[in-house]
Amino acid sequence: MLKKKFHISLYLLFMLLFAINLSANTIQHCDSLIKQGVDAMWKKEHIKSLELLTEARNLAEKNHWYEQVFLATNNIGANYFTMLDYGEALNYYLESYTIAVKELDPQHEMVVLNNIAIIYTKERNFDKAEEYFQKAYKIAKEKNDTLKIGLYAMNLGGVANETNRLEDAKKYIMESIPLLKQEPHLLVLAEICLAENELLKGNTTLAREKAQxxxxxxxxxxxxxxxxxxxxxxxxxxxxxxxxTPAITAANKILTGSPNLENKKTVYTLLADIYFKDKVYDKALQYKDSVLWAEVQLNDIKNGKLLETSKVKFEMQDYKNQIALNQEKLNTERKTFYSIIAAIVALVIILVLILRNRSVKLMQKKLVAERNEKAIALELAQEKNENLLLEKQIQDKENKAKLEQERLKNEIESRNRELSAKALYLSQRNTILEDILTSLGKVPELSKNESLAGHIKTLKSHLKDENEWENFLTHFEEVNQGYITRLKTIHPSLNANDVRFICYVYMNLSTKEIASMLNITVEACRKRKERIAAKLELPDSSHLYSYLYTV
Known part of the structure; x- marks a missing residue:
């Protein structure tokens, strides 16, 4: 009777353990984790979101639930995108794309293609952005998904506007408008793209009336x-x-609406241009200073975001380590538990044999042996746990070292951004001063005054002084120690002008900004970039920044 009751209790215990384990490994539980992770992401609780999504991803990978693996991975990428860590976001989006291509349908594929294209748009890599938008657009066409066709056509139109392919842009935009009529907010965005297209073509009145x-x-x-x-x-x-006058009024109307810093910077730049063309030079200089202020504020925000991202990565690594330790601890505890259950079963069997054979002495010997064996097992388990704790301490030290390395990298990038902003500001300021001096030189009354004309000539010569470049080069070497030396060692054929151009590219300045600093046209700047890429034996100029960053 006693033996029968024991068997029933043991059976119920195993069923309970099985039910708990089964409930924690269902696809519904995985979907719930993903939903909670997405909700946390929208609330900007990124650490919590990444923990939930990572747990869901591990569970989905273990059970080969590819839909859930895709969703978890894609939303991890969305977290890093929100935190402005576009490189990390791109890695996860590319991983999602691989999963979609290998295991899922094209519907998932075009969603992540669009995400990848948006990242390249943010980084102003329009060639790559167009490549991925085109892939998404082609899949939408094959699936006859009208809303997605309209969305991706609108995005392609925006990229074509940015690259000044205005006829291609208009073709895509006109295709998107009838397809987006069921989504009013998307339809308005397509109409804005069309107005921008007309503005770029020079149809200013038509563009303004459409915008109004x-x-x-x-x-x-x-x-x-x-x-x-x-x-x-x-x-x-x-x-x-x-x-x-109406341009200034419209610009000030934007500023009264409390726009974000990016939009403020754009408006300040426009106001500086307006006042300069209207020859109100003190206002132009004032707004140039406002542009620099906005740039510094944006850099501070980006630096804060980079630090936050580094902390998130560190805490996520710590969380992964904790999961691994907990899993190892759980496995150890399960083994100990099953060993104890096995020991109990063995003891019961021995007890039954002892009772059957009336051998009290044999029973005592067996019990002593089992107790010793159990004590040894517990000692081994304790030793293993101590080893795991030591491994965790070592891992913590490694993670702190990685965080410090990441901090130093962010500091160098921040100082490079400040250096490029100051250099660009000084170049633009000197351009304005030179234009003012040129305008003064053309005034007949002033040109007759030999003393004043001499002063103007002296000021112009000071503006062309190369000391400014030498100072910039000194600061660049302080921030990026040994970079130019390494570059010249690898490519001894580079001359001083090439090195100067490469420094601006390394600091991720746009072609327009570099042209302004070198006082050349954008087209001449683009040709110089192609010539330097050829001298460095690169396939084309689009690979120049990526290569320079590896030197």
Missing amino acids: ELYTSTDNLDYNDTGISLMLIIVKSYLKEGKY
Whole structure:
């Protein structure tokens, strides 16, 4: 009777353990973790979100639930995108893309392709952005998904506008408009792209009238900065027509709406251009200073985001280590538990044999042996746990070293951004001063004054002084110690002008900004970039920044 009751109790215990384990490994539990992770991401609780999504991803990979692996991985990438860590986000999006191609349908593939293209757009790598938008657009066409066709066509139109392929842009935008009529907020974005296209073509009146019409008829002007985008088109159209007063009024209207720093910087840049063309030079210089202030503020925010991302990565690594330790500890505890259960079963069997054979002495010997064996097992388990604790301490030290390395890297990048902002600001300021001096030199009354003309000539010579470049080179070497030496060692054929151009590219300045600093046209700047890429034996100029970053 006693033996029968024991068997029933043991059976119920095993069933309970099996039920708990089964409930923690269901696909519904995995979906719940993903949902909680996405909700935490929208609340900007990134550490919590990444922990939940990582747990879901591990569970899905273990059970080969590819839909859940894709969703968890894609949303991990979305977390890093929100934290402005585009490199980390791109890694996870590419991983999601691989999963979609190998294990899922094209519907998933085009979603992640669009995400990858958006990252390249943010980094202003429009060639790559167009490549991935085209892939998503092609899949949408094959699936006859009209809404997605419209969305990706609109995105392609935006990229074509950015690269000044205006006829291609208009073709894509006109294709998207009828397909987005069921989504009013997306339709407005497509109409904005069309207005920008007309503005770039020089049809300023048509662009402005379209923007004004959309501004008055759109319900939600806050969605995706719709209102600000429309007002910027209005400001630029007035500027192109030389109507400076309404342009200033429209620009100030944007500033009264408390725009974010990116939009403030854009408006300050436009106001500086307007006042310069209107020859109100003190206002132009004032807004140039405002542009520099906004740039510094943006750098501070980006630095904060990079530090936050580094902390998240560190805590995520610690969380993964903790999961591994907990899993190892759980395995050890399970083995100990099953060993104890096995020992109990063995003891019961021995007890039954002892009772059957009436051999009390044999039973005592067996019990002593089992107790010793159990004590040894517990000692071994304790020793293993101590080893795991030591491994965790070592891992913590390694993680702290990685965090310090990441901090130093972020500090160098921050100082490079500050250096490039100051250099660009000084170049633009000198350009304005040189234009002012040129204008003064053309005034007949002033040109007759030999003393004043001599002073103007002296000022111009000071503006062309090479000491400014020498100072910039000194600061660059302080921030990036040994970089130019390494570069010249690898490529001894580079001359001083090549090195100067490469320094600006290394600091991730745009072609337009470099052209402004070197006082050459954008086209000449692009040709110089191609010539230097050829001298470095690169396949094309788009690989130049990536290569320089590895030197």
